[in-house]
Amino acid sequence: MKILVALKQVPDTETKVKVAADGKSLDPADVKWITSTYDEYALEEALRLKESKGAEVTVVSLGGDSVKDVLRNALALGADAAVLLKSDASDPLAVATALAAYAKDKGFDLIFAGNKGMGGDNASVGPMLAELLGIAQANVVVKFEVTDAGFRAEREIEGGTEVVEGALPAVITAQKGLNEPRYASLKGIMAAKKKTIEEVEATAPAGATAVIALVLPAARPEGRKLDGDAAAQAAALLNALKDEAKVF
Amino acid sequence: MAGAYATFKHMTDYMGFEGLLSDEEKMVREAARDFVNAEVLPIIEKHAQDQTFPAHLIPMMGDLGFYGPSLPEEYGCAGLSSVAYGLLMYELERGDSGLRSFASVQGSLVMWPIYEYGSEAQKRHWLPLMAKGEKIGCFGLTEPDFGSNPGGMLTKAVKEPGGKWRINGTKMWITNGTVADVAVVWAQTEDGIRGFLVEKGTKGFSAPETHGKWSLRASVTSELILEDVIVDEEQSLLPNVKGLKGPLGCLTQARYGIAWGALGAADASYQCALDYALSRIQFDKPIASYQLQQEKLAWMVTELTKGQLLALQLGRMKDAKTYTPAQVSMAKMNNVNVSLEICRKARTILGANGILDEYPVMRHMANLESVYTYEGTHDMHTLIIGQEVTGIPAYR
Numbered sequence: 001m002k003i004l005v006a007l008k009q010v011p012d013t014e015t016k017v018k019v020a021a022d023g024k025s026l027d028p029a030d031v032k033w034i035t036s037t038y039d040e041y042a043l044e045e046a047l048r049l050k051e052s053k054g055a056e057v058t059v060v061s062l063g064g065d066s067v068k069d070v071l072r073n074a075l076a077l078g079a080d081a082a083v084l085l086k087s088d089a090s091d092p093l094a095v096a097t098a099l100a101a102y103a104k105d106k107g108f109d110l111i112f113a114g115n116k117g118m119g120g121d122n123a124s125v126g127p128m129l130a131e132l133l134g135i136a137q138a139n140v141v142v143k144f145e146v147t148d149a150g151f152r153a154e155r156e157i158e159g160g161t162e163v164v165e166g167a168l169p170a171v172i173t174a175q176k177g178l179n180e181p182r183y184a185s186l187k188g189i190m191a192a193k194k195k196t197i198e199e200v201e202a203t204a205p206a207g208a209t210a211v212i213a214l215v216l217p218a219a220r221p222e223g224r225k226l227d228g229d230a231a232a233q234a235a236a237l238l239n240a241l242k243d244e245a246k247v248f
Numbered sequence: 249m250a251g252a253y254a255t256f257k258h259m260t261d262y263m264g265f266e267g268l269l270s271d272e273e274k275m276v277r278e279a280a281r282d283f284v285n286a287e288v289l290p291i292i293e294k295h296a297q298d299q300t301f302p303a304h305l306i307p308m309m310g311d312l313g314f315y316g317p318s319l320p321e322e323y324g325c326a327g328l329s330s331v332a333y334g335l336l337m338y339e340l341e342r343g344d345s346g347l348r349s350f351a352s353v354q355g356s357l358v359m360w361p362i363y364e365y366g367s368e369a370q371k372r373h374w375l376p377l378m379a380k381g382e383k384i385g386c387f388g389l390t391e392p393d394f395g396s397n398p399g400g401m402l403t404k405a406v407k408e409p410g411g412k413w414r415i416n417g418t419k420m421w422i423t424n425g426t427v428a429d430v431a432v433v434w435a436q437t438e439d440g441i442r443g444f445l446v447e448k449g450t451k452g453f454s455a456p457e458t459h460g461k462w463s464l465r466a467s468v469t470s471e472l473i474l475e476d477v478i479v480d481e482e483q484s485l486l487p488n489v490k491g492l493k494g495p496l497g498c499l500t501q502a503r504y505g506i507a508w509g510a511l512g513a514a515d516a517s518y519q520c521a522l523d524y525a526l527s528r529i530q531f532d533k534p535i536a537s538y539q540l541q542q543e544k545l546a547w548m549v550t551e552l553t554k555g556q557l558l559a560l561q562l563g564r565m566k567d568a569k570t571y572t573p574a575q576v577s578m579a580k581m582n583n584v585n586v587s588l589e590i591c592r593k594a595r596t597i598l599g600a601n602g603i604l605d606e607y608p609v610m611r612h613m614a615n616l617e618s619v620y621t622y623e624g625t626h627d628m629h630t631l632i633i634g635q636e637v638t639g640i641p642a643y644r
């Protein structure tokens with residue numbers, strides 16, 4: 001079996017986000033970059049299939065040199081090969097097109113990705129990729145199995161679980177709960193040193209959409225201290241809840 | 249709730265320290281950090297309070313390759329650089345000194361002497377099992393009457409007919425002793441001090457636990473009692489070293505790791521204190537805005553940074569094989585000392601909260617009291633440096 005896992009590098013969730021001077025991108029100063037969490041589930045699922053059924057796992061990511069960290073980490077976790085698609089595309093359709101151009105004709109039985117990129121939350125690259133390749137897809141998957149006929153996946157839907165079956169090849173997008181990702185072992189890290197990252201110029205079209213502004217939420221107003229004895233404070237609080245917050 | 253300050257993602261890096269690391273070194277540090285954040289920080293306060301070692305972590309750390317990681321791959325180890333090993337110790341001790349002590353003893357004090365002084369058969373047998381954490385080791389050098397001066401040890405091994413040795417003596421303060429499957433026991437022989445591998449369950453050998461510690465409470469400390477213990481020479485005697493340089497060679501390895509590790513405890517305490525100082529309001533302002541607290545924080549981050557750079561330079565020299573034991577003494581002495589002081593200052597910044605197990609600070613502080621004393625006391629390392637620069641040994 002041949003498996004491709006698409007990984008995205010995203011800002012660490014603990015980063016205190018600042019908007020850059022252009023008003024539409026993140027200020028990269030002080031940003032720590034990590035693999036999007038949903039992609040970690042995607043990779044873990046591929047690695048488990050490799051261990052249980054035997055598979056060759058390739059990881060791919062779009063971006064510049066910094067993205068190599070994500071790929072190297074995936075190699076340390078157990079991926080067999082890594083490909084950097086050099087591109088500054090960020091629009092989901094452009095990314096999906098570049099991934100499809102790479103994956104086409106390479107005979108991947110399964111393509112795993114996160115159900116969305118953490119932070120951006122578009123949730124579109126996986127589905128678009130499946131459409132562009134004309135293959136099956138199952139999204140927001142919390143349980144996955146390769147069967148004789150193809151695959152069986154459980155998806156999280158509003159208020160319940162949906163079970164789907166489909167044929168391979170397929171794109172599967174991972175959701176939290178699919179598995180518990182492993183830690184990189186020291187031997188894995190040393191082994192990754194010996195693997196190389198293939199670099200390919202991506203064929204990404206111009207984006208179908210463009211980000212025109214990035215705005216931080218308004219700062220929280222300062223708290224207010226109520227004066228007086230307990231009874232006076234309770235009365236003031238009641239008034240504030242009723243007249244200002246209008247909670248009842 | 250042990251998790252209040254549990255998830256700091258990044259190490260303190262004031263002087264571009266991370267920029268001096270290779271990709272592989274950064275990855276090792278991050279892997280260890282993720283492990284400590286997820287598996288250690290949520291449970292460690294309770295283990296320290298209950299005086300129990302988190303034994304369920306032993307196989308996990310083995311799977312991740314945390315034991316003897318600098319030893320070669322052919323014995324089941326990872327073949328890491330010394331700096332990567334140091335960073336691993338840093339992160340483990342950011343969790344708890346007891347955890348780092350476990351890994352130090354297993355890797356530097358048991359696997360290392362087996363690798364360096366053992367026969368090929370001893371290496372093939374023990375190293376892969378110990379790397380995985382399937383077998384645990386301890387290191388018996390200190391005795392009730394011989395601490396800083398181990399050369400005077402009373403434990404004695406006498407050659408017996410039929411390729412056997414008879415060992416008698418008592419060791420004290422032995423980390424992992426009660427839980428160890430094998431003890432490296434140092435004993436006087438006709439030929440000077442020799443090292444023996446003594447397996448758990450050998451007749452006449454017992455390892456009762458030492459209770460009542462206010463420090464390293466999440467680490468097992470024991471006595472080793474050897475009464476007419478008979479061991480097989482081929483299996484037990486480490487053939488390739490004689491004299492005090494045997495145990496001292498091991499200690500140099502472990503001290504190197506401690507010079508890194510202690511800083512991890514200090515980093516956790518510093519970050520906790522910084523965070524606390526910024527959010528704790530007194531007299532209508534965060535206490536971080538008062539000069540007295542800033543002086544403490546500035547001192548803490550400065551010493552932490554100097555310690556990092558000292559450890560890194562030592563690590564680079566260790567990899568280049570140009571370092572000396574006296575240089576390791578300086579790093580152990582300085583880094584443990586400043587780390588202990590950082591924890592003490594952090595404790596004061598937290599006020600009353602500083603004594604609670606909701607914060608890691610007092611646990612780290614108490615732990616470092618042991619670290620200050622073991623592996624050569626602060627004073628002994630001071631005297632080693634004194635000897636190095638004057639040529640005069642002042643400890644005799």
Ligand SMILES: Cc1cc2nc3c(=O)[nH]c(=O)nc-3n(C[C@H](O)[C@H](O)[C@H](O)COP(=O)(O)OP(=O)(O)OC[C@H]3O[C@@H](n4cnc5c(N)ncnc54)[C@H](O)[C@@H]3O)c2cc1C
Binds near residue numbers: 388423424631
């Ligand atoms: C938690 C813990 C775990 C340990 N684990 C191990 C282990 O796994 N294996 C092992 O073998 N040992 C272990 N030790 C023992 C440790 O290495 C010794 O405690 C240490 O070497 C000091 O010996 P001592 O306690 O006998 O102190 P002493 O040697 O009696 O020293 C007492 C004081 O006198 C000072 N002093 C001693 N000699 C001189 C001198 N010549 N000049 C000036 N001052 C001097 C010392 O600096 C110290 O301040 C452990 C200790 C602890 C606390």
